[in-house]
Amino acid sequence: MSGPEPRRPREGHGGTGPGAIAPDGCSVEVYIRLPAGDEPDVVASAVPAGASLLEPGCGTGRVTHPLLERGFAVTAVDESPRMPEHVRGARTVCSPIETLELDERFDAVLLSSFPVHAGDVRVRDALLRACRRHVADDGCVLVQREGEDWRERVPRERRAGDGLVRIAAADPTGDPKVSAVRCEYVFPDATWTQTFLSRRMDRAEFEEAPAGAGLAVDAYLTDDRTWVRALPAG
Numbered sequence: 001m002s003g004p005e006p007r008r009p010r011e012g013h014g015g016t017g018p019g020a021i022a023p024d025g026c027s028v029e030v031y032i033r034l035p036a037g038d039e040p041d042v043v044a045s046a047v048p049a050g051a052s053l054l055e056p057g058c059g060t061g062r063v064t065h066p067l068l069e070r071g072f073a074v075t076a077v078d079e080s081p082r083m084p085e086h087v088r089g090a091r092t093v094c095s096p097i098e099t100l101e102l103d104e105r106f107d108a109v110l111l112s113s114f115p116v117h118a119g120d121v122r123v124r125d126a127l128l129r130a131c132r133r134h135v136a137d138d139g140c141v142l143v144q145r146e147g148e149d150w151r152e153r154v155p156r157e158r159r160a161g162d163g164l165v166r167i168a169a170a171d172p173t174g175d176p177k178v179s180a181v182r183c184e185y186v187f188p189d190a191t192w193t194q195t196f197l198s199r200r201m202d203r204a205e206f207e208e209a210p211a212g213a214g215l216a217v218d219a220y221l222t223d224d225r226t227w228v229r230a231l232p233a234g
Contacts, residue, residue, distance in 0.1 A: 017192030022080035025194040031059040040066035051107035056097040060086035098126035119197025128213035163187040
């Protein structure tokens with residue numbers, strides 16, 4: 001797809017390594033390499049078969065493609081024009097999540113990869129409002145949040161295909177609830193880094209955030225409570 005010129009990096013975000021870097025510091029090449037993980041299983045367990053899905057922050061289709069294979073109708077959105085170039089089989093839109101205006105509603109909206117922890121609460125609230133205005137009144141929003149002990153488990157790492165994803169640091173900032181997180185993606189042929197601002201939210205604080213956007217937490221979908229289903233309030 002063709003699209004607008006790349007946006008400037010988001011404040012507090014950055015990335016290094018070969019190839020294109022998205023405004024939030026993500027590497028396009030890294031997201032081509034990363035496996036989908038359990039996201040498609042979580043969606044399938046919470047959303048009716050064949051549902052229409054809006055996937056803001058789709059990246060290169062890491063989760064989009066498995067969802068399409070399961071029969072979902074996916075509209076994939078990313079603010080980097082370079083990311084959706086790699087998405088196949090889905091409608092693609094280039095836009096920041098918080099300003100997205102599609103004038104349509106979906107059975108479910110998928111807010112994965114932890115943007116709900118945006119360091120700036122104004123950005124977080126705008127993300128959740130975008131989810132609310134695009135979900136049908138009888139639909140749901142699936143939100144991925146950080147593990148409740150993740151800030152205490154730094155550094156930590158996990159395997160991802162033939163690479164290693166390492167949370168190397170979570171450094172303090174001027175806000176005691178916000179950390180500057182540095183993530184390293186180490187593959188046999190190259191290494192990338194991403195730095196982003198992440199706001200700590202305990203369970204009560206997390207549940208208050210969707211409420212401000214007209215959403216109510218309905219269920220925690222995984223044992224570690226990192227996946228949450230929220231429903232339109234009222």
